Amino acid sequence: DIQMTQSPSSLSASVGDRVTITCRASQSISSYLNWYQQKPGKAPKLLIYAASSLQSGVPSRFSGSGSGTDFTLTISSLQPEDFATYYCQQSYSTPNSFGQGTKLEIK
Amino acid sequence: EVQLVESGGVVVQPGGSLRLSCAASGFTFDDYTMHWVRQAPGKGLEWVSLISWDGGSTYYADSVKGRFTISRDNSKNSLYLQMNSLRTEDTALYYCAKGLEQWLVQDAFDIWGQGTMVTVSS
Numbered sequence: 001d002i003q004m005t006q007s008p009s010s011l012s013a014s015v016g017d018r019v020t021i022t023c024r025a026s027q028s029i030s031s032y033l034n035w036y037q038q039k040p041g042k043a044p045k046l047l048i049y050a051a052s053s054l055q056s057g058v059p060s061r062f063s064g065s066g067s068g069t070d071f072t073l074t075i076s077s078l079q080p081e082d083f084a085t086y087y088c089q090q091s092y093s094t095p096n097s098f099g100q101g102t103k104l105e106i107k
Numbered sequence: 108e109v110q111l112v113e114s115g116g117v118v119v120q121p122g123g124s125l126r127l128s129c130a131a132s133g134f135t136f137d138d139y140t141m142h143w144v145r146q147a148p149g150k151g152l153e154w155v156s157l158i159s160w161d162g163g164s165t166y167y168a169d170s171v172k173g174r175f176t177i178s179r180d181n182s183k184n185s186l187y188l189q190m191n192s193l194r195t196e197d198t199a200l201y202y203c204a205k206g207l208e209q210w211l212v213q214d215a216f217d218i219w220g221q222g223t224m225v226t227v228s229s
Contacts, residue, residue, distance in 0.1 A: 001169070034215040036152075043222060044144075044152065049207055049215035087152055091213045094166040096142070096154040 006099035012107040017078045021102045023071045023088035032092035035073045039084045109133035109218050111203050116223030123193050129186040129203030137181035140206035143188050145199035159212050193227045200224050
């Protein structure tokens with residue numbers, strides 16, 4: 001099974017900051033990497049699929065990069081509504097594992 | 108509007124059984140792989156199972172293999188999860204989710220339901 005490891009587990013930042021979250025796979029997953037945002041009491045929302053493709057309706061301040069085993073999610077200028085928990089997920093093979101999550105909090 | 112609505116979550120005793128349902132609307136249900144994903148209280152996301160668009164392929168997490176069965180009825184635009192031999196560690200909010208692209212088995216999840224809560228407790 002493929003293990004997904006995110007870092008950091010939590011992060012404090014301010015509105016306007018540039019933030020990067022990292023996700024590492026235990027083996028190569030090509031570009032089969034997706035990012036989700038989850039706010040308290042809500043279902044996850046797809047942000048980025050196939051490592052770098054922006055899902056329809058998602059603001060362009062979100063971007064993804066990487067291939068193989070190392071991936072990043074970048075938020076170019078944090079907005080108040082971006083404070084949430086972010087998860088990576090590999091869709092290269094089953095089980096379609098998620099990272100443990102990164103909680104982004106207001107500084 | 109594209110929508111998924113889960114139902115069937117209740118409190119059940121360890122060793123018990125339960126069937127979850129997910130009603131889909133607003134898209135061509137039988138073109139897409141469907142998934143179940145769960146989230147234990149205060150914890151992260153755990154993928155549970157998937158079923159291909161035609162029901163011909165199913166996969167399970169090791170934690171539920173042999174106990175849970177995923178199925179779908181394309182004539183009713185519905186997804187199901189039969190859960191047997193339930194354990195306390197199965198306590199979670201269960202989401203159904205839709206695959207992003209038509210006919211792909213491995214894919215991102217672009218539409219999620221609101222979840223249905225399953226509590227396994229004596």
